[in-house]
Amino acid sequence: MSRLRAALDPKSVAIIGASDNPNKVGGRPVHFLGKFGFAGKIYPINPSRPEIQGHKSYASLQDLPEAPEMVIVAVAGDNAIAAVEDCAAFGVKIAVVMASGFGEVDAGEGKAKERRMVAAAHKAGMRIVGPNSQGLANFGTGAIASFSTMFMDMDRAAEDAKGHVAMLSQSGALSTVPVGFLRQKGIGVRHTHATGNDSDITVGELACAVAEDSEVKLMLLYLESIPDKRYLEELASIALDRDLPIIALKSGRTDAGKAAAQSHTGALANEDRVVDAFFEHHGIWRAPDMRGLVEATELYLKDWKPQGRRLVAISNSGAVCVLTADAATSVGMPMAKLAPQTDAKLKGILPSFATTTNPIDLTAALLSNSALFGDILPVIAEDPAADAFLIGVPVAGPGYDVEAFSRDAAAFGKQTGKPLVVAATQPSVAQAFAANGTSVFPTEVEAVTALHQFLAHRELMAKTRARRTALAPGEALIASPAAETTMLNEADSLGLLAARGIPVVPHRLCLSRNEAIAAFNIIGGPVVVKGCSADIAHKSELGLVRLGVNSADTTGDIFTEMEQIIAKNGSRFDGVIVASMAGGRREMMIGAHRDPVFGPVVVVGDGGKYVEIVKDTRLLLPPFTAQDVRDALQSLRIAPLFAGVRGEPPMDLDALVDAVVKVGALMRDPAARVASLDLNPVMLGSEGQGCVVVDAVVFHGV
Structure with a gap:
């Protein structure tokens, strides 16, 4: 200060x-x-x-x-x-x-x-x-x-x-x-x-x-624009050192991402998605609206040190139990599986028609026996599977010892030291719990939403802190944005990637018909034949990509044909690429560009010709770890396919993760001067078979 x-x-x-x-x-x-x-x-x-x-x-x-x-x-x-x-x-x-x-x-x-x-x-x-x-x-x-x-x-x-x-x-x-x-x-x-x-x-x-x-325990931000990231990065570093959570509400849109529209990556990494990635990278929780900015505030002001997000729910309503489980599942909070000894002890306390599996339904028996609440909470407190708790009391009044419920809940919270929220719609019930220092929300959905935010944010902060520890100081290098860029031809693009250890399809650049024929004979058919020009980014539209070519003579003929097409287009002729027909289980994509505010941004996800339609991708801001990439891939809609389905073997995620990490390092290397790149498709094989970049477009700083 x-x-x-x-x-x-x-x-x-x-x-x-x-x-x-x-x-x-x-x-x-x-x-x-x-x-x-x-x-x-x-x-x-x-x-x-x-x-x-x-x-x-x-x-x-x-x-x-x-x-x-x-x-x-x-x-x-x-x-x-x-x-x-x-x-x-x-x-x-x-x-x-x-x-x-x-x-x-x-x-x-x-x-x-x-x-x-x-x-x-x-x-x-x-x-x-x-x-x-x-x-x-x-x-x-x-x-x-x-x-x-x-x-x-x-x-x-x-x-x-x-x-x-x-x-x-x-x-x-x-x-x-x-x-x-x-x-x-x-x-x-x-x-x-x-x-x-x-x-x-x-x-x-x-x-x-x-x-x-030092008296500040939670910081809230409202931002309409982010013209410069420097102080937000410094803020995030200070906050991590102090274990100070930051919640940000970012409204509006800027023109920052529009200049990147020269590639698929630009379309997939618009400015607002980059803001998401920036906040996530620095451990800042992005609130979707004003409610998200303030709703979980009191949870952050407790002294809780959460260790996970497995939830145990307790209610005197079966419906609230079901709705709580639904709400928790929708935000990725698993319902904890209670230990057999916990279940046995609960069965010894609750009536036979109550539910002792999580969520725990006390039923209307709570009306005739208010002690049930206080009897089961100490039992549940001892179960190691639970990371957080929700108590739902949708209806209570005359006949219910609400004061005892609230005292027992507060004692339970102190005993466990774990996050505890209460869902209570009736003001009198809510006030009783709040008076004893328990966090109360009107509905189970609001309680779960706030609890999820708090727990997920704490996990994000821990992950960010671990990344900062894991990354070597040398990995913090970053290139300055180039004033002008030029597109490399595909052969040069593939060569740049190969020099960085990123696997590329076996290929040869041919400058004559005879070289094309020789390349076919060396590689062996079938092959892919592609026209190569630093002036042409999208070759298929001009007929400059031929798949499954099976003879040397045909390869030579295609060379001549493509040379003529490029000449008629008024473009520079850099030769013809003859490449192996790469196989794999899934077409993936890796992209990167330099955001004018946030710097290098890497995109990874489902690839192929429908990449901009399907939009199953995630953004990462380098420097990042292999675990960051793995987490990003596992968050994709296609993630279940990676493990193999219907008897298929798993895919080689390790190889794809390694390629993405190397792209991140490439984008931060000042000597490389890479402004943007599109690697699509990247063919991903089964475990042990690796991945291979089939097509690459790289823009280079002049």
Whole structure:
């Protein structure tokens, strides 16, 4: 936090455009600084008032007795620009610019004005938050440099200002809307910051500083654009070191992926999928919507250290048991298989018509014997198969000892130390469980969804941390993007891959009819004959691919024919490739390109001519491990085929994994200068038979 300390914990704050009215933009920060116990100096600046909200007011920045560490610029338009320039000249460290009407509405003149402010600030060593910023709020220090209406009904003495959650956003509204949701759940926040247009200090850079606050146990991000990945990468590294979970909600789309449309890879790796891969690579959970951003928050604030995701469900409703099992299965949470001794003990406690296998249905017997709940929980707690628990109480009231249920559940949670959630629709029942510190959700689906997010995110963080440990420092090399690229012909593309140890189909480049005939005789038929030109990416459309050629003379004739086709097309003739007819069990694809923001991206998945229609692929951001590739392949829809079905032997996944790892290393090697590549098909054989690249298109940096 030291590099941006003045943004989060300033010793003095001035407000240019300060108002005596706390419902004005310039009045809110003055009000909030007092309300939330800011201990530093407050300097309202307004030439028309001697006093503002009980504080002495100053006519100008130059009239202050010292240069304040932070200045809130609450004046509009060109006045804001002049104010920023004055701040820079006066020795201010941080300017929070609330004025709007800049780059967010005018990409030309508006952005130019932003650049003017930033240039003036940097020349003097000052930093800017905004413009178009709702402001910053650190409830831990009382430094509330914001005009958010949300804070008007928050109480300094309440839990609102004592939380462990940090919310950072490029949007003003979305920096506080999640706070409202969390307050409804009784969860306080420590930080909520809105960086606006990110003209200087970006949400990522500010998040790096916030992540160093030891009181922050969960970070939430709302992002509308990611023009630069550097600070998000640094943030992820800090968070992993601190074991700090990050949940991000990324909205909108950018043009980042559109320039990659020159290949299949570009179509399969659009910008939003790359964002998914980036977050996954760095252990950041991507929320699908606002509910996903905040719904599981209280689970993250427990001290749980989960070891898996096998679920045990307990309910007094058979329907809830079934729905819980359905919900868990749909998100990949297996229902734990309880040990035989656990089942035997449960049978000795529950009536014969109850279900003792997981999920455990207590039935209506719970109404006549409220002790059942407390009797079975200690038994289940001892079972080693369970990683997490869900208790469903859809209906309870008179006749049920709900207070005892809630106490027993809380004791059970402490005994196991494992994640526990409760699904209870009735407010009175939910309140009883919540009062004892148990996490409660209205339905079993919501409970399972939140529990899955928490457990899967923790697994993702552990996997990311393990990858970081496993990868050697040398594997962090990365090439700079090339200003211009050129396509290699297929022979050169295959040669580049072969030099990297990536298996390619046996082939020969022939520059004459006689060489083509000789190649057939050496390779042996049948063969594939393909025209070779660095000007032609898609050869089939021009009749430049012939399969199953069975004679040397025919091979020679095809050479002559293809030479003529390439000449008529006005393309460069680089020869004709004669290659073996490669066999295999499945056509796969490996692709890669350089995203302008996120760098190298590797695509792997089902291949062949329908690759862009089927779209059964996964994205990986190098550097990655062999296990990362294996996990990606096992997540494909075709994954069950890899193990072999209906008596077939398994496929050689090890060979495919190795090829993908080598492509990842190739894309990070500065000396290779590979801008993009398409390897499709890559023929995958049975176990022990390997894989082989049959067709390759490589774009090379000039």
